[in-house]
Amino acid sequence: MILGIDSGSSNVKVATAEGVFQFTSQLGEWRERNLKNQFSEDDMEYEYNGKKGFAGTLAVYESEFVRQMMGSTKAHEDAKIRTLLAIHRFGGLNNQIVVGQPIIQHNETEKQKIKDMLIGHHTLTLNGVTKTFAVDRVEVAAEGGAIYWGIKTTASLVRIIDIGSGTVNCATIADGRYIDKDSFSLEYGAESRKSRDLTLMIDSIIAHTSKTWSKEDVVFVAGGLGEEAEKQISSYYNEAKKINIPYVMDGDYHFAHPVFANALAFYNIARGLYDVQR
Template sequence: MAIVAIDAGGDSTKIYDGQKVNCFPSAIGYDWRERNLKQQQGEHDFEWEYRGQKGFAGTLALSESECAESRKGDSKAHPDALLRILIALHQYTDGIEQKIVVGQPIKTHTPEEKQLIKEMVIGRHELVINGKRRSLLITRCEVAAEGVTAGLLMPSSNTIRIIDIGSGTVNFGTLLDRKFNDKGSFTLTTGMETLRFADPVAFGRQIAIRALASGWGKHDTVYLCGGGTEALQETIRAYFPNSKPIIGDPVTANVRAFFLIARKLYG
């Protein structure tokens, strides 16, 4: 039995088993074809078959699919997210039975949306990747709130603020005495890859002003995570002088925090 955390992000999918984070591009193409020239395009070339459909994923989708895309938005209750989760389990776990924790943006971290994800994920799945067939039985799935959950990685503090800058959303999270605070947590439904012109100064300014307008204090300690951390940290620091990247790799903060929950629930 495997116990893992999976962050099926719009740009990349991360899976963590408590020892190592593995990551691959989230791009998926449904336009499978028989290739005449079969050369490896990258480390994460995936040719998949699931429920009667076939396609390319990962680096193979980016190179060979004419319609490759990575679905983004404020919910992960959709088939692309399911495929990312199943590909991660197929490639980086052993055995049949799986217990997992996945993520959902704060805005849609509702009982209804979480139930949709659980119904989509829990059960038996037959999946072929690069000619290898595996049967996966997901017996448990819990859904963590993206961004704010990453605050669990930080040392205990009265107030912890998190800005999680993703490809399709930005999550603003607040922990008060290690408890999630709804009033100080929300989601901006644009991200680094959904803007036509993702100017780091303009986008960083928008993010900071949105946080200030929602009651965050200028001198709060704000931890940054997600793929946009490096590009936006200097701009955000102009508005929040005490902002800094989260401890460890900011890109993998969510999945590392999800595993803390998985270990507590299933360990």
């Protein structure tokens, strides 16, 4: 099965042929419970490699040590667990996936670490259901930059601001070519600092990007704050707009919230890489 998986530190976003899905990323320690009500599929109790844990909303409500692993790389165990939970819920027995990595650490060493931790057979029990599945192929795309291949634009120069919970990825594509010198990650996000003043955070994003970007550039805004940030960013960049990527589900076209921009881009890339004609 083909999946695009954006294992963010706030929410895991998944795109498949059936549409787009998300669940909260929080993980926490397991413990025996007297009351075992399950309110939704986002209440997740899992066991992997002999280790039990709570995930999603169950971790939020029932774990004492809830964690949201953030940072400039997804080459860590928590990102692996988030991704495997997504495959258990939305994948099949054999899976070919594209996942993301922040621009700042999108190098061959970190990409290989991610591939090594995901490729192979995995047995995961989730809410009492045990599945053994294979991850046959993994490719690692640049968060933010990959979004370009999911949007339609006639502009020869495109800038993308992808606001995540842990990082902000700022990408530049010129004539369909990724421009590394004008692309970078800011090592903060919507949930990674003590201050919750998003207005100041967006001002900081504008200040950093304006060092090399022009006010007249075409700028697309993605991420969970895509809609909220669009107005403020467009007050500086005249051609700024949020990203709504189209996708097909049940034979009809839909437009996804900007939070799904990376996952849908990863899915579109996966279809091309893995020769899927559907």
